[in-house]
Amino acid sequence: MNGTSQGPTPTTVTAPGRARADLTERRRTERSDYRGAFAAAPLPLAVVDGEGLVLSANDALAALFGAAPGSLTGSVAADLIDLSSDARTWHAYREVLRGRQARLRCTRRLKHPDGHSMWVQITVSPMPAPAGRGETGAGAGAGAGRGEPRTVLLAAADISARRELQARLRHVQMHDPVTRLPNRNLFFERLAAALEAGTYDDTSTGRIGLCYLDLDGFKAVNDTLGHRVGDRLLAAVADRLTRCADRLTRRSDRAGYGGTGAPLVARLGGDEFALLVEDSTGTDQLTDLAETTLTALQEPFDLSGQRLSVSASIGVVERRAAGTTTTGLMQAADTTLYWAKTDGKARWTLFDPERNAHRMTRQALASSLRPAVERDEFVLEYQPLVGLDDEGLHGVEALVRWQHPQFGLLTPNRFIGLAEEDGSIVQLGRWVLRSACRQAVRWQAEHPEREPVFVSVNVAVRQVWDSDLVADVAEILAETGLPARLLQLELTESAVMGSAGRPLQALQALSDMGVRIAIDDFGTGYSNLAYLSRLPVSVLKLDGSFVRGFQYEEGETHTNPADEVIVEAMVQLAHRLGLTVTAECVETASQAERLRRIGCDTGQGWLYSRPVAPDRISALLSSR
Secondary structure (H helix, E strand, O other): OOOOOOOOOHHHHHHHHHHHHHHHHHHHHHHHHHHHHHHHOOOOEEEEOOOOEEEEEOHHHHHHOOOOOOOOOOOEHHHHOOOOOOHHHHHHHHHHHOOOOOOEEEEEEEEOOOOOEEEEEEEEEEOOOOOOOOOOOOOOOOOOOOOOOOOEEEEEEEOHHHHHHHHHHHHHHHEOOOOOOEOHHHHHHHHHHHHHHHHHOOOOOOEEEEEEEEEEOHHHHHHHHOHHHHHHHHHHHHHHHHHHHHHHHHHHHHHOOOOOOOOEEEEEEOOEEEEEEEOOOOHHHHHHHHHHHHHHHHOOEEEOOEEEOOEEEEEEEEEEOOOOOHHHHHHHHHHHHHHHHHOOOOOEEEOOHHHHHHHHHHHHHHHHHHHHHHOOOEEEEEEEEEEOOOOOEEEEEEEEEEEEOOOEEEOHHHOHHHHHHHOHHHHHHHHHHHHHHHHHHHHHHHOOOOOOOEEEEEOOHHHHHHOOHHHHHHHHHHHHOOOHHHEEEEEEHHHHOOOOOHHHHHHHHHHHHOOEEEEEEEOOOOOOHHHHOOOOOOEEEEOHHHHOOEEEEOOEEEEOHHHHHHHHHHHHHHHHOOOEEEEOOOOOHHHHHHHHHHOOOEEOOOOOOOOEOHHHHHHHHHHO
């Protein structure tokens, strides 16, 4: 060692320089590779600067727009892909360029230079930061920080084929294969949109109309001629409905009504169709459409030489869109269609709020009938049955009332029909029978000094069929201690006449027990006199329509001679058969006197008393 320093060896001195040279070369190669990949990429791409100008675009993008390669450089990117036509999309795009939003994805419908339309899915995202710059995050890109203009990558994918497939699938999903009309799904989609537009669009009339149509007797066509003929008939009906809708549009245009176009004709299922009038002009427009439709469907259909005739029932609803819901409109239409059916078919019926309120009340009553019996909401009133000879109180008829918590005191005509329909009449009838028998026993105990009165209870036909009426009566009589001779059961003439099998056996068994059987409203039903002699009946109750023919006004008697002859004949017939006769609806003394002279046994009506509470009957028993 001589103490002099020696320089580094050649390897030590040149290693860092060679490494930097290698890195630079690799980066140059990578950039070249990136440019090559960008240019050759099958996905249309463009690099856009912070001002929105195209810095470079690959051949795929140029081909997408039918432009020459390289011709897109310097173009305004937003104009190429129509971003500025939509305010919301345009704002989002500017936010991406300024570094305030990470990404934009949208779908645009663009016009190709050759004339055809195409759907393009656009994606705009920041360019990755150059290696070594150290920027990260959404704000990175060409050296930009968050909130500063930055370079972005624009990708445009042609999704026209996908959209076309989606459109075809949606058409299949939203249209009926038999009639090719819009189906239930599309109808409700359009209905919801129409209600929203009618509520918030100031340029519309703010109204909406619906004709809800059902073919009368279509099931018979399917059952007798087969579903193939039925389908052809449905298609022919759909064609006529479409023509009716078009005709309405032409008339509206001539009248200057405006509107949003032809009504939507849809098949909702089975033989049900709907004609939806968006932006309707009033009730007259809808009833005109319904009348036109009925007239069009009255013409026979010629199906390959086979002529078929059908009719239709139509429910018509027209109202303001504001405050109307899809469910509410369809419920109203369905209700109105039901009215058209029950009113005789082959007609249109307009929605009536008052009639609907009655229906809603009826429905509310029907749903609460059974619980009402359990909640003890029913009460009994009693109307006297008075001897016409001695004017003595012989019996009472028990009449049920419903003390409804919402509707107040309801008479039987408001709920008995409903109870018969849903079967709750059996439960209610059993309660009435038990309560009336208990009350009769109570009167007997309170007035032991006088002859006990009988109690008459109405019985519905369904009670005879759906319950063991004989067992129920026997059990209640045993439970209450009421003698069978003091119980009278009333059935309507139409229910008793022609009875056979179980009903007749039940009536015979009750008669054998000592219970009296009365035919109510006699003279208004079948009046099968030959059959009457074979029934175990004790009493005929003449319908009040005959008694009302005996009038007395201002000192003169005004009678209907026919009524008097009929009543006298029925009384004589009943007596010869060993039956007693009660006249209903006796309101004047002159009526009572004429009925007495004819030979009628007892009378019932307001002349003697309205239906009253049990304590009022007790007062009558004490006074007479």
